[in-house]
Amino acid sequence: MRVVLSTYGSRGDVQPMAGLAVRLRELGAEVRVCGPADEEFAELLSGVGVPLLPFGPSARALTKAAPPPSSLPQRAAEVIASQLDVVTAAAEGCDVVVATGMISAAAGARSVAEKLGIPSVSVTFQQLTLPSPRRRPLAYPGRPLPPEVTDNRVLWDLDAQSINALFGEALNTNRASIGLPPVDDVRDYVIGDRPWLATDPALDPWQETPDLAVVQTGAWILPDERPLPVELSxxxxxxxxxxYVGFGSMPMHASTDAARTAIEAVRAQGHRALVSQGWADLGLIDHLADCFAVGEINHQALFGRVAAVVHHGGAGTTTTAARAGAPQVVVPQIADQPYWAGRVADLGIGAAHQGPAPTFESLSAALESALAPETAARAKAVAGTVRADGATVAAKLLFDAARREKPRVSA
Known part of the structure; x- marks a missing residue:
């Protein structure tokens, strides 16, 4: 079986695909990954023996540049255009395309599969983009949801209109270039009638809705066997x-000195600090021996050895910390991160910081809550409920679909 995995976004969009690629290869599949042209992603995938076929600009450069909302349609068009050639070449003769990442890129990958007559499956690593009458949709930059509207179904209709306005022309222009008809509803096209939700059911339970048949596989975790560096140990x-303090792929534009704020707040709680550089380029503020700085590191090995994890609330970091039983402080920046902060607080495994720019006082209060004995006990209890087999479940589903006489992974 041959599978193409296509994504575009931050490490949180790429690493789960690497986890799925590993499980697919264990079952005998040939796997190719199409994704952003960032060296760190190429290294990540080469480490598990899977080539990265790059398209589009660097996701890191794009994130750190913080482009204005008005540029979203243009950037979407550029990503889709560069994607069409790469994904088409990779997908020729393959059995299935798995599409995820930013919605325009997922739409581009599904369009390639449609052109080639290949089944495709749409995957999301957080449920907030799946329409549900039980909650409001995410608001897109520059297109806030009207506060006076309280009917969630109406808000989801407005969400579809926003997505069409932002990405419809970019998608349909590129579809026309490969001889495909226009798409009327970009969101519905991307989601299909049977989307996959690659999150842990204990951390992110999906409540069934009559309008959408969601397959929740569990989180796609890439096993990491790397030892911790000697100096860190x-x-x-x-x-x-x-x-631990790290904000992953977030540049932390809202805070001019996130490292100083975090280190001083951690010290005030009587703890040492471990600072991760990440895309925010965090570093040490002095030469005292109670702080240590790291780069890209094995979180699976590390998080079981820390008192708490202060992070941005990405789905991957939240899941890894939860699996390790580490209390969390989530300082959400954008998109689904406030949702994950709320889940951490609701589960009692940490604290949700209010807003993206921590101060000494606000972070100290959140740390005090996360470092309380009852939070640590709850975090350890929840850790035992978090599954590690999501990528295996997904890989087997793909193989089962390929074995059918008429594969039908998703519409």
């Missing part, structure tokens, strides 16, 4: 567990 062994 020595730091961990030299004292009580530190508090």
């Amino acid at each position: 020595a730091f961990l062994d030299a004292g009580a567990p530190p508090v």
Whole structure:
């Protein structure tokens, strides 16, 4: 079986695909991944023996540039245009295309599959883009939801209109270039009638809705067997567990000195600090021995050895910390991150910081809550309920679909 995995976005969009690729290869599949042209993603995939076929601009550069909302349609058109050639070449003769990432890129990948007559499946790593009458949709930059509207169904209709306005022309212009008819509803086209939700049911339970048949596979986790660096292990062994601070792929535009704020707040709680550079380029603020700085690191090995994890609320980091039983402080920046912050607080496994720009006082209060004994106990209890087999479940579903006489993964 041959599978093409296509995505565009941050590490949180790429790493789960690497996890699925590993499980597919274990079952004997040939796998190719199409994604952003970032060296760190190419290294991530080469580490598991899967080539990255790059398209579009660097996702890191695009994120750090913080383009204005008015540029979204143009950037979507550029990503789709660069994607068509790459994904088409990769998908020739394959059995299924798995599409995820930013909605325009997912629409481009599904369009390639449609052109080639190949089944495709749409995947999301958070449920907030799946229409449900039980909650409001996410608002797109520059297109806020009207506060006076309280009917969620009406808001989801407005969401569809916003997506069409932002991405419809970009998608349909590119579809016309490969001989495909226009799409009237971009969101419905991307989601299809049987989307996959690759999140953990304990952390992110999907409530069934009559309008959508969602398949929740569990989170797609890439096993990480890398040992921790010797210097880091020595730091961990030299004292009580530190508090980890890292904001992943978020540039932290809202905070001019996130590292100083975080380190001072951690010290005020009587803990050492472990600072991860990430896309925010965090670093140490002095040379005291109670702080240590790291780059890209094995979180699966690390999070079980820290007192708490302060992070941005990405789905992957939230899941990894939860699996490790580490209390969390989530400082959400954009998109689904406030949702994950709320889930952490609701589950009692940490604290949700209010707003994207922490101060010494606000972060200290959140840390005090997360470091409480009852939070640590709850985090350890929840850790035992978080599954690790989501990528295996998804891989087997893809194989089962390929074995059918007429594969039908998604509409």
